[in-house]
Amino acid sequence: MSVTSSVCTLALLLDAGLMFCALGSIILFSEFEQHVINKEDLCVTLNKLALAEHIVPIFLPVAFLLSLQWLAFVVSVPMAVYSIKKFRNKTYLLAVTELKFRRVPAWRWKEGWSKLGFYLLAFFFYLYCMLCALLDASN
Template sequence: MAFTFAAFCYLLALIAVGFCIFFAIYTVICVDELRTDYKNPIEQCRNLNQLILPEYIIHGTFTVLFIFSWQLISILANLPLAFYHIYTYAKRPVMSGPGIYDPTTILNRSTLSSTLRISWIKLAFYLVSFFYYLYAMIYTLVTSN
């Protein structure tokens, strides 16, 4: 049982996905509060936009680590979400700061429902990824020479 670079990547990915799960849960809660008109959209979008770049950087970091350690299943699982993050950030509305949520359009029914759906999908992806990374880390530790 040896601690390889792949096991190290999976360990870092476990910790990073824990943060991404928190970000996804927070996004779901904030968007749901917007849907029920409990919060001000300007404040909520400001709070949500502060989490966009950290989430994208965290996800990009462990995706690059998987590329360096050549973990094909993890690479193939993470690349679509990484490309989606790049696409959404490239197509973001013109704002003064970083982020993808615009307070003037977030309350549109279609925008709000798609944002909520995407948040739930990201949460499910991160939860499945967490358990897969846990399994893969243990498997890598047990089978390495």
């Protein structure tokens, strides 16, 4: 297995994990609005997910850059830039005071669905890259 196929496989697995994190946050928001969980539990759970969800996208472009995969690097940079911006502004954490009247702010919903869509598209792109790398390695 070549370095390129290894990096693509790693990216595929990490992206699958990120998809589950994004889907988990959407499910938690829904449960909160349906009075299944309280504010504190929601914040504790989402803040645990948020750290991993903002560190992994920063790692992916670095891995693609080191393996000289330019198109995959360009695809993964926007989410890394977004994660760095949220990390620097400290807006990646969810505060209890942000949740009023059992409502999640609309931008949190949009962010969750946007991340899920991006990760889904990136998943299929990384799958394509991995298959191309494996086919090139076998030839």
